[in-house]
Amino acid sequence: MYLPSEDSFLLANAVKGYTGKSALEIGVGSGVVLQILHENFQIVAGTDIDFVSLRYCKENLSNDIMLACCDAASAFRHKFDLIVTNPPYLPLEDNERKDSAIHGNSNGIETTLNFVKSAISVLADNGKILIIISSLSNYTKIDEFLVQMKLRRRTIGKRKLFFEILMTLEISFT
Numbered sequence: 001m002y003l004p005s006e007d008s009f010l011l012a013n014a015v016k017g018y019t020g021k022s023a024l025e026i027g028v029g030s031g032v033v034l035q036i037l038h039e040n041f042q043i044v045a046g047t048d049i050d051f052v053s054l055r056y057c058k059e060n061l062s063n064d065i066m067l068a069c070c071d072a073a074s075a076f077r078h079k080f081d082l083i084v085t086n087p088p089y090l091p092l093e094d095n096e097r098k099d100s101a102i103h104g105n106s107n108g109i110e111t112t113l114n115f116v117k118s119a120i121s122v123l124a125d126n127g128k129i130l131i132i133i134s135s136l137s138n139y140t141k142i143d144e145f146l147v148q149m150k151l152r153r154r155t156i157g158k159r160k161l162f163f164e165i166l167m168t169l170e171i172s173f174t
């Protein structure tokens, strides 16, 4: 299970500024962000492919949070007001064993793109997506995709660490 780190806290902090009816987190890990969503939204759901993380959330968070073991947002048809995610973004080095909590496949961004595509399909018309992006991943590819999909994006948070820069991006249709 992914233990809360700088990227988790950056997302958790951004989430505090949003309220609404329904929210979804893709890739819940230990649930540190889910817990904050639960304070500001009436309906809260989370997904992960790691069963251990989901069991930990089930045992430690409120019972009315819906949890699903699935790829990205694929278990849902409901349209959410807010969708948040801190995707695994590290590139997989040669001969390295893949850890789905941190690796986003060979060049690091495939999982991020999968999460964004999946999130768009369940985002309400006026909804927002918050996503953590790292300077260690290929930001240009992500930006190209957002431009191609005519999605609006703005940086709402930044954290400079000694080995990377983390950003919180807000994405919306309008």
Ligand SMILES: C[S@@+](CC[C@H](N)C(=O)[O-])C[C@H]1O[C@@H](n2cnc3c(N)ncnc32)[C@H](O)[C@@H]1O
Pocket (backbone or CB within 6 Å): 002, 003, 004, 005, 007, 008, 009, 011, 026, 027, 028, 029, 030, 031, 032, 033, 047, 048, 049, 050, 053, 070, 071, 072, 085, 086, 087, 088, 089, 100, 101, 102, 111
């Ligand atoms: C960087 S961790 C973030 C965890 C937590 N949100 C946080 O900020 O501390 C990424 C999470 O995404 C999950 N994950 C990886 N691939 C996934 C997929 N295809 N669908 C859903 N969750 C996935 C991992 O198991 C991991 O819990």
